[in-house]
Amino acid sequence: MQMPMPSNETERVKALHRYKILDTSPEKVYDNLTRLAAYICQTPVAVISFVDSHRLWFKSKTGIDLPITEIPRNVGCFCTHAIMLPDLFTVQNATQDERFVSSDLVAAPLQVRFYAGAPLITPDGLSLGTLCVIDQKPRGGLTPEQTEALHILAYQVVTQLELRRNVTSLEKAVIERIKVETEMKELNQTLEHRVLERTSQLEVKTVELTRANKELQRSRDEMQTIAYTTTHDLKTPIVSIHGIASILKQRYQDKIDEEGQRYFNRLLDNVDFMGQLISDILDYTKISRHRKQEQRLETEKIVNEVIGQFSEKIQKKKIEVHFDAPLSEMVFDKDQLTQIFFHLIGNAIHFMGTQPRPAIHIGGRKADGAYTFYVKDNGIGIDPQYHEVIFAPFHRLKEVETEGTGIGLSIAQKxxxxxGGEIWLESKKGEGATFFVRLPQRELSV
Structure with missing residues (x-):
């Protein structure tokens, strides 16, 4: 069977080998992620696989009792197709898909029918493999919540790879002087204990979920609690790692060569990024849990406060900010309205590019029972093919390097x-971007 081949195959395989993950021993942190993926998606099988040049190698597999750790790449592998896409790759019934009907994986003993795989994409945009869930029965697909959770877990697999590579590089220079490996093991053990504890609680709830549809909402709430609790508890060890690394860098500065200094700086940058990522994930998971306090707000005042938070960047980039029309008052939660404008204005600033006369226009109106406002910039613009995926968690444009975790627009959209509102984008590459938000008109309850 002729398998699809990424255009960047050589670069992709080299990147995979640089992570030094192939043919390593099983690790509980990866096994926990596959177990959690299978449980969330309600499938018997979940696999973390890496696509090498001629084989598919399994780092972790749940629900497969066969003593196999790899299979040839040309046997009709679903994952070979999945790494070609930036989003979820789904096959509802392999026996009715001409690409896989003759695949060895569809035949006994695996008998794959349903497949859903999230690509493992590195910060450089290279797809190394997949976190996939499999069923021996055809299925209609995953729910939006399951799809979102599978993407988040896939991102955690890549995060573990990044942490593993950084620690390995640091060991070459100063591993004897720091205790990062011990701390990481303790962190993994803590995470394992918490995930197993919560998973056990959710397994008990599963019996009740099968009895009535109303229990589905309870399961969703509990999964949000796990995500909130896990990311919240990660903040303290991340701060600790940053502090210890900073102290060691200063204390042994005269004993570390230039390469060691680079490793330390890279470690500190990644820890800073993880800290910001955890904060953004916490903001994302808290949206559904947030108790709204609706009040009558002066929208223009809110926007000016947000602009004030970006004043240093606005002055540095010499951006002109214009109000095209006065913004009307509206009834909404103040914190959440602030977050919407914060991420839309921040996005406009970050993707301004090298525009010689950068400008941001803000406007809106109240009509037809709704408030509609927009944030418009004359920056690099966004190709129409990315107008939907730009709102997906952790998605960032590759045209320009910028700060951030790629979750801001997801927070605004949620x-x-x-x-009960709408958010959409009008833009073409190189012609700036305009984000629109329409919110239903509300009145304060007496």
């Missing part, structure tokens, strides 16, 4: 959707 707030708007939970409020």
């Amino acid at each position: 707030i708007v959707h939970l409020a």
Whole structure:
């Protein structure tokens, strides 16, 4: 069977080998992620696999009792197709898909029918493999919540790879002087204990979920609690790692060569990024848990406060900010309205590019029972093919390097959707971007 081949195959395989993950021993942190993926998606099988040049190698597998750790790449592998896409790759019934009907994986003993795989994409945009869930029965697909959770877990697999590579590089220079490996093991053990504890609680709830549809909402709430608790508890060890690494760098500065200094700086940068990522994930998971306090707000005042938070960057980039029309008052939660404008204005600033006369225009109106406002910039613009995926968690454009974790627009979208509103984008590459938000008009309850 002729398998699809990425255009960047050589670069992709080299990147995979640089992580030094192939043919390593099983690790509980990866096994926990596959177990959690299978449980969330309600499938008997979940696998973390890496696509090498001629084989598919399994780092972790749940629900497969066969003593196999790899299979040839040309046997009709679903994962070979999955790494070609930036989003979820789904096969509802392999026996009715001409690409896989003759695949060895569809035949006994595996008998794959349903497949859903999230690509493991590195910070450089290279797809190394997949975190996939498998069923021996055809299925209609995953729910939006399951799809979102599978992407988050896939991102955690890549995060573990990044942490593993950084620690390995650091060991070459100063491993004898620090205790990062011990701390990481303790962190993994803590995470394992918490995940197993929560998973045990959710397994008990599963029996009740099969009896009535109303229990589905309870399961979703509990999964959000796990995500919130896990990311919240990660903040303290991340701060600790940053502090210890900073102290060691200063204390042994005269004993570390230039390469060691680079490793330390890279470690500190990644820890800073993880800290920001955890904060953003916490903001994302808290949206559904947030108790709204609706009040009558002066929208223009909120926007000016947000602009004030970006004043240093606005002055540095010499960006002109214009109000095209006065913004009307509206009834909404103040914190959530602030978050919407914060992420839209921040996005406009970050992707301004090298525009010689950078400008941001803000406007809106109240009509037809709704508030509609927009944030418009004359920056690099966004190709129409990315207008939907730009709102997906952790998605960042590759045209320009910028700060951030890629979850800001996801936060804004979730707030708007939970409020019964709409958010959309009008843009072309190189012609700036305009984000629109429409929120239903509300009145204060007496």
